[in-house]
Amino acid sequence: MAFSPxxxxxxxxxxxxxxxxxxxxxxxxxxxxxxxxxxGVTYFAAEGSPEQYSVRVRKAEEKRLDMVAFGAADKASVDQLASDLIAKGVKLIGEPDDVQTLGGGYGFRFFDLEGRTIEVSSD
Structure with a gap:
């Protein structure tokens, strides 16, 4: 089975x-x-979810998906995924570090093949 954090x-x-x-x-x-x-920005939580919020809605002139954030098991999984992506030529927006947005944690961001911002974090 392949590694999936x-x-x-x-x-x-x-x-x-x-x-x-x-x-x-x-x-x-x-x-x-x-x-x-x-x-101008509203954060929504889902009952029963361990996450501080599940949806963030931001007022803007254009309609778009700002980001999709995925959870990982732990910091080691975040670091492993970042290393794997770098090895495959994916440019990270930032190296794994403390997440500075509501919900916090430890993670990193990168652009997917369609140019969308993806975040992977733990904690």
């Missing part, structure tokens, strides 16, 4: 022009709990 989806982050409509959708239709809202 990915254990789960931590969160996905979207940017939308119809911000308030999307905030209401995730709150009222998906039933997510609003954790933080600064008027």
């Amino acid at each position: 990915i254990t789960h989806l931590r969160h996905f982050d979207i940017a939308v022009p119809d911000y308030q409509k999307q905030v209401e959708f995730y709150k009222n239709h998906w039933g997510l709990t609003e954790m933080e809202n600064d008027g």
